[in-house]
Amino acid sequence: MATFDLCAVCALPFHDELRWQVMFEETDEDVTTSEAPVHEICGLYAAQICPFVSSPYARLSRGDGRKGERRSELVVLSGYRATRAVYGKASGIQSDAVLHFDMGGYVRRHVLRTREDAVAAYSTALATEVPMELDQQEQQLVDLLCSPTELEGEDSGAVMAGAAWHVGAGFCTGVAQVQGLGRYNAHPYTTIAVQALKDRTVHELANDFADEYSRAAMQWLSTRNRVPSVLAVWRRDGRRRFGHLLKPVASQGNSAERRKTQRKKQSAARRNNRR
Numbered sequence: 001m002a003t004f005d006l007c008a009v010c011a012l013p014f015h016d017e018l019r020w021q022v023m024f025e026e027t028d029e030d031v032t033t034s035e036a037p038v039h040e041i042c043g044l045y046a047a048q049i050c051p052f053v054s055s056p057y058a059r060l061s062r063g064d065g066r067k068g069e070r071r072s073e074l075v076v077l078s079g080y081r082a083t084r085a086v087y088g089k090a091s092g093i094q095s096d097a098v099l100h101f102d103m104g105g106y107v108r109r110h111v112l113r114t115r116e117d118a119v120a121a122y123s124t125a126l127a128t129e130v131p132m133e134l135d136q137q138e139q140q141l142v143d144l145l146c147s148p149t150e151l152e153g154e155d156s157g158a159v160m161a162g163a164a165w166h167v168g169a170g171f172c173t174g175v176a177q178v179q180g181l182g183r184y185n186a187h188p189y190t191t192i193a194v195q196a197l198k199d200r201t202v203h204e205l206a207n208d209f210a211d212e213y214s215r216a217a218m219q220w221l222s223t224r225n226r227v228p229s230v231l232a233v234w235r236r237d238g239r240r241r242f243g244h245l246l247k248p249v250a251s252q253g254n255s256a257e258r259r260k261t262q263r264k265k266q267s268a269a270r271r272n273n274r275r
Contacts, residue, residue: 001036002086002099002172003164004141004220005228008035009042011145013138014228018079018107022046026076026111030084030104034091037101041129043077044122047112075112081105086230088174088181096179099172137220144213156213163217166192167202168231171238194242196221197235 001007005014019037038046080103088097112118134142145160158180161169165184169175170193176185184190195201196218206222209215221227227235239246 002083002101002230003167003169003228003234004217005083005230006142006145007037007039007042009038009046011142012039012132013134013142014039015132018081019083019103020077020079021101021103023076023078024074026074026109027078028106030080030102030106031078032100032102034098034100036099037080037083037103040077040079041122041125044110044118044125047075047077047110047118048115048122073113075118077110077112078103079107079109081107083230085233087172088176088178090177094179097174097177099175099178135223137216137223140216141220144216159211159213160217162189163211163213165189166196166205166214167217167221168193168196168234168238171234171241173237194238194245197238197242197246 001011006012007014014037017039020040020043021031021033021035021037022043023031023033082103082105083101084104085102086099088099090096091098091100110121112121141160145156147156149156149159161181162184165181166189170184170190176182192205192214196205199222202218202222206215206218209218226232
């Protein structure tokens with residue numbers, strides 16, 4: 001979701017839309033949450049059909065600390081301009097780390113106190129909803145993520161997580177400690193992620209990668225005029241951390257050019273000396 005900037009409900013991408021978070025209190029401040037953002041219409045849909053959101057009697061957790069706890073009667077959907085950062089860290093509830101999403105630039109909210117409030121807000125949003133247009137690479141990612149894999153029992157989300165790691169998620173702070181993602185923190189995932197920091201490698205893998213999920217991810221990456229801001233930060237951090245592995249090819253070429261230029265200068269000097 002974070003790598004390709006996708007909604008956590010419908011899996012379609014964010015473009016210029018606000019990013020919405022389901023909360024249980026009103027605040028105008030930036031927030032940090034362990035939930036990926038959603039589209040407005042998707043959040044309002046969830047407010048009606050998701051038990052955790054729609055019912056104050058829904059259990060928050062099986063853990064002893066929150067088991068059977070009744071949540072607030074109030075459901076708040078808050079819209080933000082941006083997902084400012086995504087990183088892995090301990091949540092204080094699960095034993096493993098989870099992804100955290102820093103949301104910034106609060107704009108507006110829906111305050112839902114009853115089911116009727118949720119139905120009315122959803123109906124209003126649905127009446128003005130404009131169908132989203134996806135380019136070919138975006139549609140390919142969504143189709144793969146939302147379809148059964150060729151292997152029986154294989155989770156397309158887990159396979160796409162490997163593709164996300166390849167294009168830059170492997171450089172997310174704390175990602176290796178996030179539950180379920182530690183298996184990607186090894187060769188060949190880490191090796192490919194470093195190599196994919198080079199544009200030339202991305203274009204090559206977009207054509208030749210054997211795995212269709214990672215190939216689709218590379219095709220998506222190679223056709224972006226601007227990658228999502230969170231992914232841009234991860235890739236920039238990756239280049240900083242692994243610059244020593246990325247420079248040799250370029251530096252060798254530059255060194256060869258410098259040596260060639262130096263030899264020409266030396267030859268010219270020798271010719272001048274003979275005169």
